Each structure stands twice: as structure tokens, then as C-alpha cells.
Amino acid sequence: MTVKIRFFARFRELLGTDILTEVAAGTMVTSLIKSIAKKNPEGYAAIFDENGAFHEFVILMKNGKRIDIADAGKTAVVDGDEIAVFPPVAGG
Amino acid sequence: MIAIQTNDVDIGALIAAAKKHGTGAIVVFDGIVRDDNITEMELEAYEDVAIQELEKIARDARELFGLLHVDIVHRIGKLTIGENILIIIVAAGHRKEAYDGSRYIIEAIKSGVPIWKKELTKEGGRWVPGEHRHGKQKTG
Numbered sequence: 675m676t677v678k679i680r681f682f683a684r685f686r687e688l689l690g691t692d693i694l695t696e697v698a699a700g701t702m703v704t705s706l707i708k709s710i711a712k713k714n715p716e717g718y719a720a721i722f723d724e725n726g727a728f729h730e731f732v733i734l735m736k737n738g739k740r741i742d743i744a745d746a747g748k749t750a751v752v753d754g755d756e757i758a759v760f761p762p763v764a765g766g
Numbered sequence: 767m768i769a770i771q772t773n774d775v776d777i778g779a780l781i782a783a784a785k786k787h788g789t790g791a792i793v794v795f796d797g798i799v800r801d802d803n804i805t806e807m808e809l810e811a812y813e814d815v816a817i818q819e820l821e822k823i824a825r826d827a828r829e830l831f832g833l834l835h836v837d838i839v840h841r842i843g844k845l846t847i848g849e850n851i852l853i854i855i856v857a858a859g860h861r862k863e864a865y866d867g868s869r870y871i872i873e874a875i876k877s878g879v880p881i882w883k884k885e886l887t888k889e890g891g892r893w894v895p896g897e898h899r900h901g902k903q904k905t906g
Contacts, residue, residue: 682812683882684893733880738815758812758880762896765811765840765881766797766852766872 675699675753679710681717682760688717703734703746707759721759733760768820768836770811770881772843774850784835784857791864795872797852799845804885809842809851812880816840823874831867833858838871840881851883 679693689711697706708726711718721732728734728743735741735758741749751757767780777794784792799807824836835857845851854871858864875881876897883894 680812682880683810683884686810735812735815735880738818758815760812760880761882761893763876763878763880764883764894764896765809765816765879766876 675751677706677751677753677755677757679707680756680758682758684761685717685720685759688714688720697751699750701751703736703741703749703751703757704728705747706751706757707734707746720761731762733762734758735760767839768817768824769839770813770817770820770842771839772841774841775839775853777850777853777855780837780839780853780855784837784855786834786857788859789834789857790859791861792855792857793861793864793868795852795854795868796850797872799847799849799851801847802885804847804887806847806886807845807851808884808886808891809840809845810882810884811840811842813842816879816881819879820875823871823879826874827856827867827871830870831856831858831863833863833867836867836871838875840875840879842881844886 676694677697681689681691711721723729734746737756820838827833833856837855839853841851854868856864856867884891
């Protein structure tokens with residue numbers, strides 16, 4: 675199945691965006707993001723700490739709805755999902 | 767008008783269109799690129815989500831403050847010093863509702879709508895640190 679990962683702001687600069695990737699059924703949001711982020715150590719370090727946990731400021735969305743970083747490890751993706759990963763917002 | 771766009775907007779025309787029956791006060795918020803030793807500012811949005819959130823903020827503000835009209839136009843792309851970034855126009859029967867509604871909208875945008883700013887300088891660029899609710903550390 676195919677899911678889309680969208681990084682924004684600094685994360686986008688480090689990791690790219692609109693990344694379509696094939697994943698196995700049952701893949702969790704956290705492992706999906708890690709698999710993409712590992713392609714750039716700086717990008718990985720921007721999102722995850724040395725223990726592999728999300729930095730507390732990271733914001734996640736699944737199909738436009740926020741999901742708590744604490745729940746991302748037990749939230750499975752399904753075909754067609756769009757996962758967004760971004761730092762704190764700074765509009766206005 | 768609720769929009770995320772690269773182009774500037776005619777604020778005078780928006781004010782004229784905001785004067786609905788019963789209007790006694792219009793408050794205009796115009797956020798501008800400030801000269802903080804930068805050359806330009808670059809703005810980026812998660813557009814699909816940001817526009818939905820702006821629409822919800824406008825609906826909530828109308829209900830909470832009894833506003834008669836709300837416009838929110840947030841610009842993205844590269845902007846130079848002095849250019850408009852964000853225009854909020856609210857119309858209400860009285861000044862208190864208009865001021866309170868305008869303040870509610872700008873604070874809601876700053877705390878939750880997925881938009882980011884990068885200040886471009888002669889030396890490079892720096893992301894403006896965002897606000898976040900679940901911790902003390904800031905990053906951008």
C-alpha cells in the first residue's frame with residue numbers, strides 16, 4: 675500500500691516532501707517516519723532524540739488531523755494516508 | 767474572504783465590502799514584514815489544512831463575538847520588508863466585539879495554523895521559532 679509523507683519548514687529542507695512510499699500493512703506512523711528520516715542524519719536528529727523518541731515539539735497529522743506523538747507508535751497507516759510532520763507553527 | 771495566497775490584497779476594497787448592515791466598527795489587523803536585519807521573508811503553509819483551520823477560526827470568532835463579517839488573508843512565498851503578511855478585517859456592531867474578535871483571530875492563527883516563516887539574511891536564513899503547547903523548548 676502507498677502512503678504520502680509531507681514534511682514542512684526546516685524538516686522539509688532536510689528531508690524533502692510529498693514522499694510517496696510503499697509500506698507493509700500494520701506499519702505504524704512512528705516507524706514510517708523513522709524509515710524516511712534515517713536517509714538524512716540531520717533530518718533524523720531534527721525530529722527524533724538520541725533515544726529515538728520524537729522531540730516534544732514535533733507536530734504530527736494524519737489526513738489533516740493532529741495525532742499525539744505518544745500515540746504515533748500505536749497508530750497504523752492505511753493505503754492512501756497522508757502523514758504530515760512539522761515543527762511548531764509560526765504564522766501571523 | 768478566507769485565503770492563503772502569494773498576491774497582496776486591496777485592503778480598502780475589503781473594508782468597503784465588510785460594511786454590512788448593522789456595522790458600527792471595523793478593526794483591521796495588518797501584519798507586516800519588519801526590518802529585523804533581514805533581506806526577505808519566505809512563508810510556507812500546509813495549505814489544505816491551514817485554509818480549513820482559518821475557516822474554522824473565522825466561524826468561531828463570528829459566534830463568540832457576534833461578528834458581522836470576517837476576512838483573513840495570509841500570504842505565502844517571498845515577501846520583502848514592509849509588505850503585508852496577514853490581513854484580518856472584522857466588522858461588528860460595536861468596537862469591543864470588533865477588537866476582541868480581531869485579537870482572538872490573530873492569537874488563534876499564531877498558536878495553531880500550520881504556516882511557517884523563514885527570515886532570509888545576507889548570511890543565509892533562519893526559521894522563526896514557533897509557539898508550541900506541550901513543552902518549553904522552541905525550535906523552527
